[in-house]
Amino acid sequence: MGGVSTPTPVGAAQRCNVDWRTLTGEGSDEPRSEDHVTASTAQGRDPASLRRHNLRALLRHLHLRGPTSRVGLGEVTGLTRSAIADLVGELTERGLVLESGSSQQQPGRTGRGRPPLIVSLRDERAYVLAIAIDVDTVRIGRVGLGGNVLEEMTTQHEHSPGDPTPGLEQLARLVRELVTTTEAPPIAVGVAVPGLVRDEDGVVTRAPNLGWHELALGQRLRESADITAPVVVGNEARLAALAEHRRGAGRDRTDLVYVSAGVGVGAGIVAHDQLLTGNTGYAGEIGHMITSPGGRTCHCGARGCWETEIGADALLRRIGVVEPADRQAELERLFDRAERGDAEALDAFRQLCAPVATGLANLINIFDPGLVLLGGLLRPLLRHAEGELRHSLERVRGLPELPVELGSARLGEQGHLLGAAEAAVSSFLASFE
Numbered sequence: 001m002g003g004v005s006t007p008t009p010v011g012a013a014q015r016c017n018v019d020w021r022t023l024t025g026e027g028s029d030e031p032r033s034e035d036h037v038t039a040s041t042a043q044g045r046d047p048a049s050l051r052r053h054n055l056r057a058l059l060r061h062l063h064l065r066g067p068t069s070r071v072g073l074g075e076v077t078g079l080t081r082s083a084i085a086d087l088v089g090e091l092t093e094r095g096l097v098l099e100s101g102s103s104q105q106q107p108g109r110t111g112r113g114r115p116p117l118i119v120s121l122r123d124e125r126a127y128v129l130a131i132a133i134d135v136d137t138v139r140i141g142r143v144g145l146g147g148n149v150l151e152e153m154t155t156q157h158e159h160s161p162g163d164p165t166p167g168l169e170q171l172a173r174l175v176r177e178l179v180t181t182t183e184a185p186p187i188a189v190g191v192a193v194p195g196l197v198r199d200e201d202g203v204v205t206r207a208p209n210l211g212w213h214e215l216a217l218g219q220r221l222r223e224s225a226d227i228t229a230p231v232v233v234g235n236e237a238r239l240a241a242l243a244e245h246r247r248g249a250g251r252d253r254t255d256l257v258y259v260s261a262g263v264g265v266g267a268g269i270v271a272h273d274q275l276l277t278g279n280t281g282y283a284g285e286i287g288h289m290i291t292s293p294g295g296r297t298c299h300c301g302a303r304g305c306w307e308t309e310i311g312a313d314a315l316l317r318r319i320g321v322v323e324p325a326d327r328q329a330e331l332e333r334l335f336d337r338a339e340r341g342d343a344e345a346l347d348a349f350r351q352l353c354a355p356v357a358t359g360l361a362n363l364i365n366i367f368d369p370g371l372v373l374l375g376g377l378l379r380p381l382l383r384h385a386e387g388e389l390r391h392s393l394e395r396v397r398g399l400p401e402l403p404v405e406l407g408s409a410r411l412g413e414q415g416h417l418l419g420a421a422e423a424a425v426s427s428f429l430a431s432f433e
Contacts, residue, residue, distance in 0.1 A: 190424030199281030239419025241268020260375035357392035
């Protein structure tokens with residue numbers, strides 16, 4: 001791999017999934033705070049374990065906070081100057097970081113003496129593959145350590161409802177095409193899917209809009225694409241929430257709810273800096289909470305699910321488009337019409353406000369977030385009908401005194417992809433040796 005060291009996967013469960021607690025540091029040997037990764041958190045360990053902990057701490061800080069001087073790394077870790085030099089030296093030898101002189105004057109410096117050495121990640125060689133699967137599209141990209149998207153492509157999803165084989169063959173083809181053009185293989189792979197993913201083994205137990213059931217997606221992708229790196233699979237909305245919390249509109253916010261609508265509707269909840277997963281990893285399936293008892297039949301088999309009222313098909317119905325041959329193309333035309341001020345398109349978004357507000361009010365009253373971020377087609381809803389949405393929300397709120405900020409997801413369509421990348425990086429760090 002040209003000097004970049006990768007962890008050796010052990011066991012099928014480790015190869016296909018990562019404990020969701022490792023995404024935020026809980027339950028792992030990574031510190032939970034992103035800014036204060038002190039060495040004291042690893043006291044009492046054997047030297048080899050302590051060294052691994054410190055190497056991971058440096059990589060995690062560089063990944064989340066960017067290039068940092070040796071002095072800065074010492075300040076956030078509490079390690080000595082010689083210890084930092086030793087650790088940076090090892091990471092350099094392994095092809096993960098590089099050092100260069102600073103071109104910027106640090107505050108308080110007089111201009112004399114040698115400029116500080118800046119440690120940065122070698123993202124071109126140390127990268128993850130991120131895959132975001134949707135009903136209609138597949139997005140795939142190379143994302144370097146540090147979150148920089150190096151290469152990205154989007155194509156139509158060649159899936160057959162109920163039969164994952166055509167889609168898996170397409171994914172394997174895309175992975176091979178992307179990897180063969182690079183100098184080194186990926187250090188990990190992350191996959192975001194619109195469905196339920198079991199924490200225990202990373203199996204997609206149910207993806208109603210794709211017709212998938214009990215699909216060992218990670219394992220089958222490893223086999224079909226000949227991937228040797230760890231593969232982690234997660235629900236798309238929760239991964240997007242993770243990305244927004246680390247790199248988007250929710251950065252430095254301790255509590256937030258992320259809601260995204262497309263063909264389906266999903267959410268990710270961050271409470272006290274921790275991504276909520278639930279007992280089995282299914283937390284956040286808010287698209288299937290019943291908001292209209294006895295309403296339309298959902299793909300999941302229930303009636304009156306929230307996604308039947310605010311998802312892509314519900315929006316298109318409001319302009320008279322039912323069972324479109326190309327849903328994505330119809331949505332893009334609708335968004336374009338709204339941008340041009342078309343009255344029918346704008347009215348379609350306004351009609352969506354009441355059912356959207358009903359679900360948001362439930363989430364706000366349950367989780368009491370400081371911030372609610374809207375993604376997917378809810379972003380243009382906020383753009384074109386913010387006043388109506390806020391008015392509808394105020395009208396249905398049971399506890400209006402709860403302060404909450406309503407905002408747009410900053411990462412947009414890249415949210416799922418960057419979330420998959422973050423999960424892959426966390427998997428790499430959790431098994432880094």
